[in-house]
Amino acid sequence: MLPARTLMGPGPSDVYPEVLAAMARPTIGHLDPAFIGFMDELNERLRYVLQTKNSVTLPISAPGSAGMECCLVNLLEPGEKIIIASNGVFGGRMIEIARRCGAIPVAIEFEWGTAIDPDQVEAVLKAHPDAVALAFVHSETSTGVRSDAAALCQLARDYDCLSVVDAVTTLGGIELRVDDWGIDVIYSGTQKCLSAPPGLSPVSFNQAAMAKVASRTTPPQSWFLDMNLLTGYWGPGTKRAYHHTAPINSLYALDEALRILQQEGLEKSWDRHACNHRKLCSGLEAMGLEFYVEPEYRLPQLNAVKVPDGVDEAGVRGFLLQEFNLEIGAGLGPLAGKIWRIGLMGASSTAKHVDLCLEGLRCALRN
Amino acid sequence: MLPARTLMGPGPSDVYPEVLAAMARPTIGHLDPAFIGFMDELNERLRYVLQTKNSVTLPISAPGSAGMECCLVNLLEPGEKIIIASNGVFGGRMIEIARRCGAIPVAIEFEWGTAIDPDQVEAVLKAHPDAVALAFVHSETSTGVRSDAAALCQLARDYDCLSVVDAVTTLGGIELRVDDWGIDVIYSGTQKCLSAPPGLSPVSFNQAAMAKVASRTTPPQSWFLDMNLLTGYWGPGTKRAYHHTAPINSLYALDEALRILQQEGLEKSWDRHACNHRKLCSGLEAMGLEFYVEPEYRLPQLNAVKVPDGVDEAGVRGFLLQEFNLEIGAGLGPLAGKIWRIGLMGASSTAKHVDLCLEGLRCALRN
Secondary structure, eight states: OOOOOEEESSSOOOOOHHHHHHHTSOOOOTTOHHHHHHHHHHHHHHHHHHTOOOSEEEEESSOHHHHHHHHHHHHOOTTOEEEEEESSHHHHHHHHHHHHTTOEEEEEEOOTTSOOOHHHHHHHHHHOTTEEEEEEESEETTTTEEOOHHHHHHHHHHTTOEEEEEOTTTTTTSOOOTTTTTOSEEEOOSSSTTOOOSSOEEEEEOHHHHHHHHTOSSOOSOSTTOHHHHHHHHOSSSOOOOOSOOOHHHHHHHHHHHHHHHHHOHHHHHHHHHHHHHHHHHHHHHTTOOBSSOGGGBBTTEEEEEOOTTOOHHHHHHHHHHHHOEEEEEOOGGGTTTEEEEEOOGGGOSHHHHHHHHHHHHHHHHO | OOOOOEEESSSOOOOOHHHHHHHTSOOOOTTOHHHHHHHHHHHHHHHHHHTOOOSEEEEESSOHHHHHHHHHHHHOOTTOEEEEEESSHHHHHHHHHHHHTTOEEEEEEOOTTSOOOHHHHHHHHHHOTTEEEEEEESEETTTTEEOOHHHHHHHHHHTTOEEEEEOTTTTTTSOOOTTTTTOSEEEOOSSSTTOOOSSOEEEEEOHHHHHHHHTOSSOOSOSTTOHHHHHHHHOSSSOOOOOSOOOHHHHHHHHHHHHHHHHHOHHHHHHHHHHHHHHHHHHHHHTTOOBSSOGGGBBTTEEEEEOOTTOOHHHHHHHHHHHHOEEEEEOOGGGTTTEEEEEOOGGGOSHHHHHHHHHHHHHHHHO
16 A cells, blocks of 8 residues: 655645545446536536636546647647747647647747746747747746736737647636636646646637637547547537547546535635745745745745755655655756755645645754 | 446446545655555556566556557557558547558458458558558457457568557457567557556557667657657656656556456456356347357457347437446447447456346346
């Protein structure tokens, strides 16, 4: 039996017991009439947490990276240009996937730990009037940085580009308004601020995005992620055609996690994440620890903290795991060894979690 | 709350209570050192049920169709020829995916309900000496037909092709010996004879297949399914690099299902499936019902039964669902309305299941 951890890394976060219990409900058939009704309710909950009326809103049957791939393979045809603003691992992943689609990614690279600068993005949009899309990560999980999704989507619209937004770490943790902000395509994950187990990726395409998909001259290179086939199973519409076998029990879990978030209320959840972030912030600063990201761009749900000089970064994480059964995250890429990433996501965003983490770090740094 | 069904369709099958309980264990981090050990044990169990020593043996984080896509996108480069013997829905799906890879599928079509004829396959292998692979479905879920995987893989070897085998409905239900039969690439699913919930696809690549992957001049078009990146996370090897967030709880479930199968013993499980098939067979024939498939090609785990003239096919399924909470499957494509598909897979392959199904059908047909 694996140890029971407290999860305060970059995801997965702690999963609500109700969600785990939902996951263990008896499996039902993916074409059972009762399950079709369940799917419709689940997608309605997704529309609420995404703040969208998009009829094409559904969970991809694979983790967030597959959601990213789904959005790009459906939207892009070979030879098409996409502008990708990148300020961390996940922006870089988008560039790589766009390239594998045969598209031409125009990368705008920002220093890790900084936000995407709309002015620089606008200059590139101006220089590439043939670009079909602008893609970026709203909440960069690798650095704990929040970029201004509303402003970037407005820019995309101004320059006649579709916007593609990575909201994996965003959803449920900070403000996100798909329709109000004019987001055309969005994907997320379940294992961050929704506090469901990993394995699914909610996506939503608006009408403009679906029109682009409909205008394709070639089928998407992925059959598994083909949005036309996926909507044939998930709806909208009442007739449901078998595509692949949906991960029934994972969907039970997601539905329950969404129900919990709905019950709390989206704005209240955003407030809670902000509040626990401030508490963590005070505690860390009282210990002399510093954040890696400037205050205005910090994600409350993912806190990048500088490793003090002379401290063994991995040693501290090992100590927390060993002595506190507490997981915090390491830095990735150029930030490996330089930061810890402390998640306060979903069920892991509580005062108790903050206290445990502060206590753990105090002990670890005293050693 | 959704109704609790008895699942005797083409999958998902009934899930063992122990497997559901395992799925509800607390989520752990995908890079937790304890989880890395768990992954190694899980893959070792997979090697046992696949009867292989292939070091590259791991579960893809998405359902069987993604496993199919994974095998083809890694193996095939644009312009390469693959011979695909097709005798149902899933052979057809392989052809479609190969085409989307930019490969040239050479399709050999067999009548639905019949097995793949090795002689015809050999003629096509002879006619296409430039083909790099031969792909086929071992257990065609859409028709309940078993083809001779050992013979077909021998042919592939004789003609210097890699063999790609769909074993989604095979695994745990009928004899399968990856190494003895010389299968180069194989994929399966969890929701058939393993009786875990749907959502994962075990795959295995032997050295010849991995050499083909290593010789690629272009990266696989899917980043999410790129075997080089996947083995960086899953091993072999001790250093594990983050690729995507693994679906932790689904992996708990798969591991537990594999443990149960290991405990029973693979050969005993095959015998059990054969035995319950014979029992169903006697019962159906006593009722005057006929099988769609010739006896020697019948899959014990998936029984295609002809709908008698004048009987409302969907009405019977609806009655069983309504009155018995029992799911059986419909026909697909050209067999829609003509057959029922009765699954006796994994936990659903018991004498009790057979009795329930026979009783249900008796009542339904009396109405």
